[in-house]
Amino acid sequence: MSQNQQAVYVCAIVEGKLWLPNAQLPCMPLSRLSFSASDTLVVGHYQGVPVVGLFNCNSMLPVDELAGLRDLLALLPAPLFALVGRVVQLDVMRQQQAFCGRCGQRAGFDVKAVAMWCEHCHRFDYPRVSPCVIVAVRDGKRLLLAQHPRHKTGMYTVIAGFVEPGETLEQCVAREVKEETGLSVTNIRYMESQPWAFPSNVMMGFLADYAGGDVKPDYEELTDAQWFDMDRLPPVAPEGTIARRLINASCALARS
Structure with missing residues (x-):
């Protein structure tokens, strides 16, 4: 079964917030989503189910379905919360490290390296913790x-x-x-x-x-x-x- 067809935990980031329909983290096949994302990354698994980050979502989701990570703090098991938190931190990296720290050129998100990549000076910039x-x-x-x-x-x-x-x-x-x-x-x-x-x-x-x-x-x-x-x-x-x-x-x- 392809990733698009199997159920996954969907961590869709829209303007720095998570998509939480019915105030819950959705678990569904990606093929059922009504929107797309510029980048998709599996950040880990919880009880065998992939946890997938979707960045720069092309969506006009209702405002009342968007919320911050803190809303999930008391709702999710700690291991799953940590994985969702990783998606949020990677989104922060994409926003705050969008320009190369060495040459100042715009950097892009390298999904394989999980880092920002500058094509101009060939430099990786990893998430800052x-x-x-x-x-x-x-x-x-x-x-x-x-x-x-x-x-x-x-x-x-x-x-x-x-x-x-x-x-x-x-x-x-x-x-x-x-x-x-x-x-x-x-x-x-x-x-x-x-x-x-x-x-x-x-x-x-x-x-x-x-x-x-x-x-x-x-x-x-x-x-x-x-x-x-x-x-x-x-x-x-x-x-x-x-x-x-x-x-x-x-x-x-x-x-x-």
Whole structure:
């Protein structure tokens, strides 16, 4: 059976958003689509079903069928969400790396190399991924949580930030916590990572213990930061996020 005839997860990108009819990721043969795309790429498989990215879709899809990747965060299993996120990150590459970084000529998407290709100077430009750390800080049965200006629902989460040049991941953890909350931490240990397509990051998760200081939020970055009793947490990051897994792991450690 050809790819056009077998059912696939369709990740159609239209002006930076995904086509989500009925608020779901469609799974159907490509032959049933009413539109075409300039480039098509299989980014992986989920339970044996191909996950296909369609870029530059020639479509006039209804606006109410287009949505951001975050709408799928709580709906998709983590492995499938990561593959859809890869499609979104490749779309970001196509937009942000559309011109060669060496000679300035327009570059094209090379599906085989999964990179931008400059025919003028024969240079590949691969997707840019920014490393970030994210850390849950615990003091006994208290958990440090912060709120960002973008959190309009009152949600709290753990501390995160971008790794700087020449910095180890552990140094970044200590610096970000200090800069954003005024606290010092110790016993920094790695837990797990998660690709984070907002827009092109990889989040490396850590646990850490409180070492000293008073909470003094950086109000240029945060709207609030404080200690919370683990038995009385505020609304926190949703399931499916590495932030939530770090919070859950910290609570489990406190109860052990």
